[in-house]
Amino acid sequence: MSDTAYIARRGEIETYFDRTAADAWAKLTSDAPVSGVRATVRAGRDAMRETLLSWLPQDLTGRRILDAGCGAGQLAIEAARRGGVVTAVDLSPTLLDLARERIADLSLPGTVDFIAGDMLDPAFGDFDHIVGMDSIIHYEPADAAAAIARLTHRASSSVIVTFAPRTPLLSLMHAAGKLFPRADRSPAIVPATERQLTKLMDQRGAAGAPGRSRRVNSGFYISQAMERVIR
Numbered sequence: 001m002s003d004t005a006y007i008a009r010r011g012e013i014e015t016y017f018d019r020t021a022a023d024a025w026a027k028l029t030s031d032a033p034v035s036g037v038r039a040t041v042r043a044g045r046d047a048m049r050e051t052l053l054s055w056l057p058q059d060l061t062g063r064r065i066l067d068a069g070c071g072a073g074q075l076a077i078e079a080a081r082r083g084g085v086v087t088a089v090d091l092s093p094t095l096l097d098l099a100r101e102r103i104a105d106l107s108l109p110g111t112v113d114f115i116a117g118d119m120l121d122p123a124f125g126d127f128d129h130i131v132g133m134d135s136i137i138h139y140e141p142a143d144a145a146a147a148i149a150r151l152t153h154r155a156s157s158s159v160i161v162t163f164a165p166r167t168p169l170l171s172l173m174h175a176a177g178k179l180f181p182r183a184d185r186s187p188a189i190v191p192a193t194e195r196q197l198t199k200l201m202d203q204r205g206a207a208g209a210p211g212r213s214r215r216v217n218s219g220f221y222i223s224q225a226m227e228r229v230i231r
Helices: 001-018 022-028 034-056 074-081 093-101 143-151 168-176 192-203
Strands: 064-068 085-090 111-116 127-132 155-162 209-220 221-228
Touching: 001 093, 001 143, 022 034, 022 093, 034 064, 034 074, 034 155, 034 209, 034 221, 064 074, 074 093, 085 093, 085 221, 093 111, 127 143, 143 155, 143 192, 155 209, 192 221
Parallel strands: 064 085, 064 127, 085 111, 127 155
Antiparallel strands: 155 221, 209 221
């Protein structure tokens, strides 16, 4: 991993989610009405979140979960509903404040600790399962694979992440450098293939072996989940 490139991109992502488009993402992750484009993104994200959760044990009682890049906390909250002990990390304090508001009145079997920081920080410790939904899609494949490889050494059961699959639409969006139009532009997504990422991960000493894979295609939301089974 190029630490300089990773840190630079991480700063762009933090600025986007914490300042530029925090309100837009708060609305996107709520039940509030949204435009047609954002409605497809919301539907796609909902479908992907359900996929990732379905790859975790139904009973998560006592299991430690890292939600790497948790955003507004939807996946973390659902994992806690199953009894998980969730550490939910994100670069955006603004989105984390929103997540804390949403969980405040809920009575959950498990717990969620929302923390602002870097998902790769080893100080957060080790986990049974690590999930990263759309948290590596803005990084170059080599940096994304290196990040996943590092996470595999902190999980005892599985690491589940999503990436932007290389499709004509996503390649065009990458060339344009935008996900949303006009003022809500995000750092460019970087398409990759599962084969490419797996090869790069193996070259960087990732633990475990490839597991399940599933693509979700919903209008302007195109993402692919991949699992790394540690045991």
